[in-house]
Amino acid sequence: VEELAEAQRRTEQRVEELAEAQRRTEQRVEELAEAQRRTEQRVEELAEAQRQLAEVQMHMERRLQKVEVRLDRLWGHDVERRYRERAAAYFGRLLTDVEALDTQALAKLLDEARKAGRISLAERQEILWADVVVRGEDEEGMEVAFLLEVSSVVAAADVERAKKRAELLRKALRIPVLPAVAGEEIPEDVSALCQAQGVWQLCDGRVFPPAGVKD
8 A cells, every 4th residue: 555655646746747847848839939929020020121121222213213314414404505505616627607506596597487488387396496506608608507416325316306307497497407416425326327317426526427428
């Protein structure tokens, strides 16, 4: 009986030990579950921070694009101003009595052409959008004009506009009007288009005639 009682005590002690181990296990599980919840919360916080960072980055990229557009416009306006103000220097090898027509002087000439029926009101407006119009006399004393489309980096659209507006101005003034593009940079494909379309190129103050035309 004593041996059985002792065995019973050892069994009860073992049960208590197992119960204590079970409680520690449950506590550890709860701690792990809490740690998992904190990890998940942290992951959510990191994901939210990443989304916010992505939004900030997108916003900054849009701002940067706007700044680049504005800088490109300012750069283009500065290039346009230089070609207008220094027309005599740029075209001095080609023309004498060089004059860069301002908008008012050009509008007056176009009004006379419109009254004479040579151009329409829409064509007059199209010509007035030209960046620079320069006129002078060639070596034979004939009045000649250049119509320039100016950009910091010349594009194919500039070539097409120069050609179209030069044709309209030729019709209005009834003198030779040569299309030209000017800028700080003219990509190779655009330069090739100029050659194909018979459009003059001015880059960094230098004048490049179309193929077959002597400088």
